[in-house]
């Protein structure tokens with residue numbers, strides 16, 4: 228039963244990040260009375276800090292007929308419908324209506340020319356156009372479901388609605404407002420979770436194992452990387468750091484990495500190195516280290532030879548005098564470098580959380596819980612994790628639009644859409 232002081236809405240959305248703002252604007256513009264709540268002081272902080280302040284808001288390489296190839300999930304096909312129904316082109320069109328432009332960078336990644344703030348302003352304007360009641364710095368103390376209504380006790384009083392949308396994101400970067408609240412609500416309503424883990428995250432290595440490479444901190448080079456157990460491989464840049472490895476290559480593979488899995492790295496992916504080195508033997512009088520420097524960064528060439536007790540004595544040897552066996556050993560070690568991470572830098576450094584609300588218990592067309600009427604989960608809180616490069620924001624936009632339209636469909640006589 229409604230209490231006298233309770234404010235009623237058609238839908239309450241908790242989490243005013245990428246997915247929550249988008250969902251609120253879509254539902255509001257279709258005539259629903261929408262309340263959008265966030266506990267943080269600043270709005271949409273992850274959009275603001277993303278893409279170095281320019282928000283890599285989508286990726287035009289996303290294949291809308293087969294989008295699941297860019298996403299990790301226990302149920303990857305779940306994301307197909309929403310991503311095909313609201314595509315990168317749709318988001319670009321929305322930006323165009325707000326006078327925002329973009330630049331394509333590496334591998335289909337699109338960045339906003341007007342900075343991340345331009346995207347946030349656009350979403351806020353869309354929410355205003357939909358009459359969304361938007362409250363920052365509002366804490367939800369608890370959620371109840373009674374008489375087909377979700378009743379939330381909050382720091383601004385009790386509020387209720389027949390639909391509750393959870394858009395509270397993942398666990399990464401707790402200092403800007405990430406919490407496990409969405410996962411707790413899932414548990415409260417008996418929705419299973421897929422195990423949570425930091426993803427798109429730098430990997431760490433055992434101190435002793437890493438000592439030999441610590442002098443390489445700051446060095447970056449293009450590599451091919453894969454895990455020992457997964458078929459997937461990424462061609463990206465690798466960055467040596469003081470504690471381990473980072474850069475796009477590591478962030479990508481970290482999402483596929485299980486704790487006991489070794490990494491396989493090809494440090495010279497564009498050359499059949501063994502054949503190249505053996506061919507050099509026929510004519511090169513240059514020192515081995517100098518020939519290696521022609522195909523690899525100098526610091527890496529020096530360090531690699533010094534780290535191997537069998538190759539170190541050959542470092543200054545004329546290439547023509549280096550035994551075939553040593554050449555094969557060198558090529559093998561550089562092109563099949565295997566190493567065992569000891570862990571990750573955790574949620575403090577992760578861009579996203581892998582795992583989350585099990586999508587087998589959600590409707591892929593609406594994001595509604597199959598067994599709990601009126602309860603929806605959108606964005607990163609679901610068990611859908613995109614590759615690096617704009618895929619995670621695209622999932623936030625697409626899942627939000629699917630949900631926002633479904634909320635509209637629940638009203639008995641919907642008003643005409645706002646253009």
Ligand SMILES: Cc1cc2nc3c(=O)[nH]c(=O)nc-3n(C[C@H](O)[C@H](O)[C@H](O)COP(=O)(O)OP(=O)(O)OC[C@H]3O[C@@H](n4cnc5c(N)ncnc54)[C@H](O)[C@@H]3O)c2cc1C
Pocket residue numbers: 241242243244245246247264265266267270271272273274276277278279282283284285365366367394395396397399400403404405406407408409577578579605606607608616617618619620621623
């Ligand atoms: C450093 C960094 C850079 C990134 N760069 C990119 C990029 O360039 N491209 C890309 O595609 N992805 C990027 N990502 C990932 C992307 O930001 C997320 O996948 C995306 O923001 C998820 O959207 P969301 O709406 O689900 O969650 P979020 O955007 O995280 O929004 C969740 C909201 O819920 C609020 N909230 C949390 N708990 C509560 C609670 N208990 N009560 C009320 N409110 C709550 C939070 O304050 C937040 O506003 C980046 C992430 C990080 C950390």
